[in-house]
Amino acid sequence: MKKLRYLPNVVTLEFDKKKCTGCGRCIEVCPHGVWQMKDKRAALVDKNSCIECGACAKNCRYFAIEVQAGVGCAAAVINGMRGKGEICGCETTKDGKTVSTGCC
Amino acid sequence: MKIEKIQPVMTPDCCSAPSSILSKPAPPNLDPLKGYRQPASNVFSSEIFVKEMVDTPIGQVPRVESAFTRVDRRGALRSRIGAFRMHYAVTPGVYALGRPGQKSPVLVTANYKLSFDHLRSRLPHTDAWILVLDTKGINVWCAAGKGTFGTQELINRVLGAQLGNLVEHRKLIVPQLGAPGISAHHVEKETGFRVVFGPVEARDLPAFLDGGQKATPQMRRKEFPLRERAVLIPIELLPALRAMIPLSIILFVLSGLASTSGYLESALNFGPRAVLGVLFATIAGAVLVPLALPFLPGRAFSVKGLWAGLLFALPFVFLTGIDLGIWPGRLEAAAWFLFIPAVSAYLAMKFTGASTYTSVSGVRKEIRWALPLELGGAAFGLLMLFASYLVG
Numbered sequence: 001m002k003k004l005r006y007l008p009n010v011v012t013l014e015f016d017k018k019k020c021t022g023c024g025r026c027i028e029v030c031p032h033g034v035w036q037m038k039d040k041r042a043a044l045v046d047k048n049s050c051i052e053c054g055a056c057a058k059n060c061r062y063f064a065i066e067v068q069a070g071v072g073c074a075a076a077v078i079n080g081m082r083g084k085g086e087i088c089g090c091e092t093t094k095d096g097k098t099v100s101t102g103c104c
Numbered sequence: 105m106k107i108e109k110i111q112p113v114m115t116p117d118c119c120s121a122p123s124s125i126l127s128k129p130a131p132p133n134l135d136p137l138k139g140y141r142q143p144a145s146n147v148f149s150s151e152i153f154v155k156e157m158v159d160t161p162i163g164q165v166p167r168v169e170s171a172f173t174r175v176d177r178r179g180a181l182r183s184r185i186g187a188f189r190m191h192y193a194v195t196p197g198v199y200a201l202g203r204p205g206q207k208s209p210v211l212v213t214a215n216y217k218l219s220f221d222h223l224r225s226r227l228p229h230t231d232a233w234i235l236v237l238d239t240k241g242i243n244v245w246c247a248a249g250k251g252t253f254g255t256q257e258l259i260n261r262v263l264g265a266q267l268g269n270l271v272e273h274r275k276l277i278v279p280q281l282g283a284p285g286i287s288a289h290h291v292e293k294e295t296g297f298r299v300v301f302g303p304v305e306a307r308d309l310p311a312f313l314d315g316g317q318k319a320t321p322q323m324r325r326k327e328f329p330l331r332e333r334a335v336l337i338p339i340e341l342l343p344a345l346r347a348m349i350p351l352s353i354i355l356f357v358l359s360g361l362a363s364t365s366g367y368l369e370s371a372l373n374f375g376p377r378a379v380l381g382v383l384f385a386t387i388a389g390a391v392l393v394p395l396a397l398p399f400l401p402g403r404a405f406s407v408k409g410l411w412a413g414l415l416f417a418l419p420f421v422f423l424t425g426i427d428l429g430i431w432p433g434r435l436e437a438a439a440w441f442l443f444i445p446a447v448s449a450y451l452a453m454k455f456t457g458a459s460t461y462t463s464v465s466g467v468r469k470e471i472r473w474a475l476p477l478e479l480g481g482a483a484f485g486l487l488m489l490f491a492s493y494l495v496g
Contacts, residue, residue: 028319049461052465059283068464069284
């Protein structure tokens with residue numbers, strides 16, 4: 001099956017190759033093959049597959065990676081626009097009432 | 105050693121305790137890891153999947169087996185349907201899978217019952233410790249995105265349970281999909297335990313453990329196969345129906361105005377079709393889209409939903425007895441051609457949350473242009489439908 005791909009050229013992922021030491025953590029944590037090892041350094045090989053989960057940035061101890069992490073969930077974004085907080089239905093709401101529907 | 109009764113909700117401390125104070129018994133009120141201690145054995149007495157309590161250097165630990173019981177299966181189904189899902193949580197803490205010892209691996213997971221069950225069911229011949237984090241009953245990936253499957257929670261659990269006294273190695277196997285919440289180097293600095301990210305799918309764990317805890321590139325990818333998309337259908341369909349059933353009733357009531365041949369006759373003539381139209385739109389967006397996701401054209405989910413809606417609108421308009429020879433009929437047909445794809449596109453867009461490959465930047469971009477069109481399309485379609493009833 002061909003690889004599922006979402007909208008191209010939108011993600012906020014930034015990589016500063018000068019800070020990379022080639023530890024390989026980003027390659028280990030990325031669930032979409034965005035990174036590969038090239039010449040003993042990480043390389044962004046498939047930026048458009050990035051889902052902005054933030055795993056690589058959070059696990060880069062050399063601060064070579066930056067991304068505005070978030071969850072690609074329309075319900076959460078719409079709830080955020082309506083001022084209800086970015087919740088997608090699978091967590092506790094502000095007033096402590098639990099919501100029982102959602103993606104996860 | 106006195107063990108604190110577990111508190112379901114606690115505030116994590118801003119700074120973790122240095123490991124030196126863990127060796128001394130701290131007064132209960134001043135225990136910075138209160139709530140993160142291994143719970144007393146009576147806490148587990150209600151957990152039906154616990155076989156027995158076993159004695160370990162860190163106190164009594166509940167033992168579980170890989171094999172599944174019928175009660176587990178029924179619970180899994182209930183959780184999928186959405187009923188009681190918030191109550192379907194496992195008590196956080198250390199569990200023994202099989203007969204683990206000092207050299208056995210430590211596997212970290214969330215306290216969502218399905219995650220926990222999935223993990224143990226995939227490890228039939230394995231002896232391991234399972235460290236369950238408190239993610240408020242939410243699965244690893246979603247909880248990592250929210251930060252509850254997080255660095256501080258993991259640090260507190262490792263220190264609170266005194267994991268260092270349980271195993272002689274210093275390694276934690278964390279599911280790769282937990283990485284958005286876990287900063288491995290911080291965990292290592294605070295606990296002395298090195299984080300190894302395990303495979304994305306629990307089914308690859310036996311191969312991962314046997315292969316020297318190395319994951320192949322394939323084990324590191326999150327796919328979105330048909331089976332996974334199909335199990336999400338009830339979670340998409342049920343909330344959609346909750347909104348669509350009242351709409352169907354309203355349409356049924358209004359369809360009584362559709363002709364001059366008496367209210368009831370008219371309602372029975374036009375009402376069922378209106379209800380069916382709403383149902384078609386819902387099924388297109390909440391069933392066909394998940395099933396046919398890779399085959400529907402377009403990158404944006406709304407576009408995929410639009411095509412699914414058109415696919416359902418075509419037979420609906422031509423096969424449900426709309427009289428296309430007269431203007432009210434043509435107006436009604438046009439109304440459904442607008443309403444069904446618009447609703448389907450909206451429901452498809454909501455499926456971004458359950459999908460495994462969307463980014464929040466992409467979703468924001470999609471919502472900006474698609475949401476007004478979807479809401480406008482559905483509203484305008486309904487207006488045209490009412491108009492067709494009134495001119496009929």
